[in-house]
Amino acid sequence: MSLSRGRKIRIGIESMDRFFSRMRANARKLDRDERPAPGLNLSFEDPADFLEVITPARVRLLQEINQKAVPLFALAAALSRDPSAVRRDVTLLESKHLVKTRRVSNPGHDVQTVVERAAASIELAATV
Template structure:
């Protein structure tokens, strides 16, 4: 995937985009490799994508990192980072994989699903 778009939009906007996508598919046109996530309420979007979670996303955008590396670079507790990773994985913004850490067991490597995440919030 090349880009993720996170936006605020009403239900009508969601269905308008879906209708345009269906028409594009009917014409046999190709789609960009992107995904869009919509929040109806801007406040909900900013609650879910808090400053700490946005910093986490930025931290793993260019290069995957382990949870241990994230605790050091973000100056946060491991449990808080693990909780945020779980939420962002459920939203489809992060992926993680377990890998062997010789002499230390298993570690989790975390990365974003796309090299670019665009956030659009419209108030009013």
């Protein structure tokens, strides 16, 4: 599993009107046999919901795995956080398609979970 080169994820706050406008524009492109811009938009209508997912600790986690896959326990150590808390954050971020995990052999120690970004670029945008 490698970092999706060129793929971009945008996380932000967006009204329902803006969301549906963007979806209509994408549908029109598809009707013309054009491809919408690649990537993923994760939109929140309520700024409070955005802030529940994008916490300072999770932003630091995303920064730590910027260009490379990192074993979960090494990630926890680098962040000076409890591994179970990092695992919870990774699980939530994976459910939002922001990170990917895989289990790899760790010679002499069974297997370990490795965490990497789901895209080369993750943009955080908040306009209130």
